[in-house]
């Protein structure tokens with residue numbers, strides 16, 4: 001990999017925004033010192049000591065064929081100065097064949113050249129559209145909750161208030177068994193994502209409490225302790241529980257999660273509650289330090305539920321869980337007080353996927369357990385598959401083109417949504433990346449380009465406003481119907497909760513809009529968000545189980561849903577064979593250029609962030625003086641150039657790009673060992689990958705994160721590639737959750 005292999009040097013700063021003069025605009029601060037010096041000399045009317053050939057081999061000409069692999073020379077030659085390279089002076093340069101370029105040609109970047117070849121020619125797991133599909137996690141057609149032993153009050157509440165009429169298959173299996181066998185067995189509930197596992201443990205617990213026909217209230221003590229791996233999931237379970245028991249106002253739930261004030265949690269515990277729901281660390285903290293929680297649990301506690309068991313283990317909560325179980329076991333049960341409740345503690349473990357971690361937790365937490373699974377294989381090693389109705393798509397995209405292909409994908413989804421004349425509907429898309437820094441970069445890249453947005457919730461939600469042209473389907477005159485969100489573990493708990501709430505609720509701001517959330521795996525587990533039409537995995541997950549959980553945010557409870565997985569050409573292509581067993585209904589393999597970029601970028605005019613071209617260059621107009629329409633690949637290239645220009649011109653954005661890139665590479669090194677053969681940091685083309693963060697080259701010459709605008713970057717002793725590998729190795733040794741949360 002050469003230093004500047006296919007890296008672009010021919011772009012200008014966004015002087016539009018700054019309103020600067022030509023000279024100021026040419027003050028490019030990024031790039032290598034040689035390039036900056038050459039540019040400075042040029043501006044001062046001096047020429048460089050060494051004349052280079054003026055050939056422009058490999059550069060793209062609008063409408064010309066893609067290809068060519070001689071980017072290196074081109075970029076060096078084109079490093080003269082931003083305005084000039086794309087301006088009229090350079091228009092008579094030669095192309096690869098020595099042909100004089102037409103006067104109205106523009107030089108555009110080499111986004112489409114020097115990319116690694118895609119070797120997968122045939123889809124080995126074709127999704128057959130002609131096969132009729134029954135949604136695998138949908139409610140059943142004939143069964144009723146009443147026949148499963150659910151209390152009458154709950155049944156009518158479910159039907160009338162929650163619009164839930166029929167049980168799903170896992171609920172049909174779990175509810176009667178938990179009601180009948182509680183006290184004799186523990187339970188391991190294992191079912192697909194979105195199949196209603198939450199109700200499959202809450203309904204039998206609440207029904208058992210209601211069916212004992214003993215007067216209970218908040219002072220009766222806590223009957224169930226429910227532990228979830230993330231604060232978001234714990235809050236969601238708390239919401240579901242609150243909604244369910246709103247039909248019996250005397251029952252009260254209590255939420256204990258990290259990030260909240262312990263003092264107010266203590267006060268709530270003191271008032272009394274019947275269900276304690278929380279994250280492991282905070283629950284253990286209260287068990288060890290808050291006297292009143294033990295009083296709440298003593299005598300009444302009968303159920304302990306560990307939701308998303310594998311994630312609890314993956315996040316390293318095994319010791320915490322063991323400690324919680326030990327403390328809880330030491331609290332005496334008074335079976336005389338509630339004789340109709342189970343006489344001993346019932347442990348329940350829930351998971352959509354089975355990992356070694358779950359097996360370990362099963363051994364720690366469950367005794368004499370019954371497996372309740374709606375899988376085809378009735379053993380604990382059954383493979384969980386993606387919901388049948390999920391339309392999985394996969395696209396193999398060269399690293400340089402990841403960002404622009406993502407833009408195209410989001411653009412296409414929006415266009416399709418707008419075509420349905422949504423009015424009061426809301427569409428949601430979740431984009432998964434591996435680390436917080438990458439979330440920050442993508443969030444800003446897709447929302448903060450030109451200040452045409454409205455910030456909400458401490459700037460974690462941005463409503464795009466008129467004039468925002470970041471997506472190719474928008475023009476200055478259109479009102480963009482997109483709201484962009486970010487969610488990751490480095491945000492404060494308050495912001496995380498408010499952002500998620502805003503994303504999940506339909507309101508005046510979100511009505512008729514396409515809501516796009518950039519997030520880490522913090523949103524991959526258990527979250528039940530309404531109308532999520534698409535999930536995009538821009539970065540493949542750290543482990544295949546996470547893939548199932550991520551795609552499981554859509555196609556829930558029988559609804560339709562689509563997901564798109566981005567893979568890189570090369571070793572990552574083999575990942576498809578690896579995940580094939582999880583997708584028995586097959587997938588569509590999309591060609592990123594024909595099926596994603598072309599529909600998004602053809603027949604649109606991508607705004608140039610370069611006023612010299614737009615205002616003075618007649619070549620950008622057609623005979624009638626209107627803007628000329630370019631080929632889709634030129635539009636895609638221009639779109640990408642706009643991002644690159646922003647990186648150069650906006651030091652804050654540049655910092656986000658550099659941090660995003662570095663963290664992305666570090667996170668890449670933390671794929672689990674079984675999957676390293678597909679995701680090995682050594683296979684990454686760092687230069688090309690940097691481009692997908694809007695960087696001209698990997699952040700060697702950019703001084704990593706330390707350089708301030710206008711300052712010269714300090715030379716580093718260590719070769720940046722080695723440094724990247726060293727950091728990756730270091731990161732590997734650290735706990736993987738750093739990147740998740």
Ligand SMILES: Nc1ncnc2c1ncn2[C@@H]1O[C@H](COP(=O)(O)OP(=O)(O)OP(=O)(O)O)[C@@H](O)[C@H]1O
Pocket residue numbers: 139164165166167168171191192193194195196197198199351352525526527528552553556557
């Ligand atoms: N019987 C039912 N009929 C209709 N909708 C249901 C039914 N049971 C649950 N749901 C809805 O299905 C959605 C998914 O439920 P839930 O979150 O419990 O799934 P899950 O199996 O826990 O998924 P995950 O594994 O992703 O956590 C929720 O919106 C819930 O309200």
